[in-house]
Amino acid sequence: MAFTAADVKALREMTNVGMMDCKKALVETDGDMDKAVEWLREKGLAKAAKKSGRIAAEGMAYATVENGVGVVVEVNCETDFCAKSELFVPFVKDIATVVAESAPADVDALMGCKYPGKDLTVAEVMPEKVMSIGENLQIRRFQRFAENTSVAYVHAGGKIGVLVNLIVEGGIDATQIGKDIAMQIAALNPRFWDKSNVTEDVLAEEQKILVAQMDNDPKMAGKPQQVKEKIAAGKMNKFFEENCLLQQAFVKDGSVSVEQYMNSAAKALGGSVKFVDAVRYEKGEGIEKKQEDFAAEVAAQMNMGK
Numbered sequence: 001m002a003f004t005a006a007d008v009k010a011l012r013e014m015t016n017v018g019m020m021d022c023k024k025a026l027v028e029t030d031g032d033m034d035k036a037v038e039w040l041r042e043k044g045l046a047k048a049a050k051k052s053g054r055i056a057a058e059g060m061a062y063a064t065v066e067n068g069v070g071v072v073v074e075v076n077c078e079t080d081f082c083a084k085s086e087l088f089v090p091f092v093k094d095i096a097t098v099v100a101e102s103a104p105a106d107v108d109a110l111m112g113c114k115y116p117g118k119d120l121t122v123a124e125v126m127p128e129k130v131m132s133i134g135e136n137l138q139i140r141r142f143q144r145f146a147e148n149t150s151v152a153y154v155h156a157g158g159k160i161g162v163l164v165n166l167i168v169e170g171g172i173d174a175t176q177i178g179k180d181i182a183m184q185i186a187a188l189n190p191r192f193w194d195k196s197n198v199t200e201d202v203l204a205e206e207q208k209i210l211v212a213q214m215d216n217d218p219k220m221a222g223k224p225q226q227v228k229e230k231i232a233a234g235k236m237n238k239f240f241e242e243n244c245l246l247q248q249a250f251v252k253d254g255s256v257s258v259e260q261y262m263n264s265a266a267k268a269l270g271g272s273v274k275f276v277d278a279v280r281y282e283k284g285e286g287i288e289k290k291q292e293d294f295a296a297e298v299a300a301q302m303n304m305g306k
Contacts, residue, residue, distance in 0.1 A: 002031055003026045003031035007026060007031065007033065008022050008023050008026060010033070011025065011026060011033060011036055011037070011040075014033075014037060015037060015040050015045070017040050017045045021040065021043075021045050022036070022040070025037075025039045025040050025043075025045075043127075045127050055078065055136075055287070056076035056077055056078050056135070056136045056137065056138045056287075057076060057078075057284040057287040058076065058077050058078060058079055058080050058082065058083045058283065058284060059074065059075050059076035059077045059083050059088075059092075059138075059140075059158070059283050059284065060074070060075055060083050060088070060089065060092045060157075060158035060161075060283060061073070061074045061154070061158055061159065061160055061161030061281040061282060061283045062074075062075070062092050062093065062096055062154055062158055062161050063152035063153060063154055063161040063162055063163045063182075063281075064093070064096050064100075064152050065150050065151070065152050066096070066097060066100040066101070067100065068146075068150075069100040069144065069145070069146050069150070070144065070145040070146075070150025070151075070152060070163045070165060071096045071099045071100045071142065071143070071144050071145075071152075071163070072096075072142065072143050072152070072161045072162070072163040072279050072281055073092065073095055073096050073099060073139070073141070073142040073161070073281075074140045074141050074142070074161070074281045074283060075088075075091070075092045075095055075137065075138070075139050075140065076137070076138040076140050076283070076284065076287070077133065077135045077136070077137055077138075078135040078136055079135060082133060082134070082135045083158065083283075084157065085133065087129075087132055087133045088133055088137075089158075091129055091133070091137075092158075094115065094116045095110075095122070095139055095142075096142075097116050098110060098113050098114075098115065098116065098122060099142045099144050100144065102114070103144060103146070107139055107140070107141065107142070110122055110139060110142070111123040111126075111139070122139070141281065143163060143279040143281075145163060145165045145277070147165075148165050148166060148167050148168070148276055149165070149166045149167070149168045149174060149178070150163055150164065150165050150166075150178075151163075151164045151166065151174070151175055151177075151178025151179055151181075151182060152164075152182070153179055153182035153183060153186060155183075155186045158283060159282065159283055160186045160280065160281065160282045160283070161280075161281045162182040162183075162185050162186050162278065162279070162280050162281075163182070163278060163279045164178045164181050164182045164185070164275075164277075164278045165276040165277045165278065166178055166273050166274065166275060166276060167273070167274040167276055168266075168271065168272075168273050169271050169272045169273075170266075170269070170270050170271020170272055171270075171271060172266065172269040172270055172271035172273075173269070174266065174269075174271075174273050176265075177262055177265050177266060177273055180250075180252065180261070180265075181245075181258060181262065181275065181278070182278070183251070184245065184248065184250065184251050184258055185245060185278055185280050186280065187251060188245075188248060188251070189280060189282075190243060190244060190245040190248060191243045191244070192243055192244045192245070193244065193245045193246060193275065193277070193278060194244055194245065194246045194247070194275070195240040195244045195246075195247055197244070198240070198243075198244065203236065206236065206239050207229065207232045207233060207236065210231075210232035210235050210236075211225075211228045211229060211232050214228045214231065214232070215228070241257075245258055245275075245278075246258050246259035246262075246275060247259065259275075262275065
């Protein structure tokens, strides 16, 4: 029995399974729609697809360095219980390995990469993982550093993953320096890495706020505008210290900045370290979680009984 593109589309709408899997199901069943649905259910694909509508806001942010390549990934699931399971955690680590070894351009490209230890792609393994783990899974994002020296840090079992990239000279082991910087990033989540990264529009907005504060201060309001602007420019160091990683007070020793700590620690080891870049992922960041209103739910159930 022949089938058309419209049949594939209809099967997709019926089962919420991907187009390629729907096409394969129709090929395997000679275009019989009912048998194709049954085929997809037998393969576990239809059941997996039903889970795909559920919000995956838990999961794990994981960072690692494999063969000199730094990787940070976020993989989401539905519950915190699943995020700590013996099935989910190895899956996240496998995804990090794929990123390290295959260097995919984006998540779509990642899905087409070979899964570790299998002759299947990540996309082909996903339905199996959804079935075995029992929750909707989403590979949300990743970052990869192939150059320089990377140091990984995972906070609170996967709540936050940080990857720091450094240029290290002098043959020193900068792992502890990198870890200290990563812990600072995890704890304080700075807006910028260095004051040189602060954009002109942000600088202008901050100075505008400082001038406005002086306008509203009886002791400062009468001063000339030029004087206020000069004072505001001088106060920007405070902004840098609060918002820029390298200018922040080092959490382990507040008497020095992160940059001062990095330089002195590297010098003590007989070398030098330059901060290049970093990535901080926090699991579920920006994902809108479903809010359960149990009071409303109970009230609705009571009204249904009337």
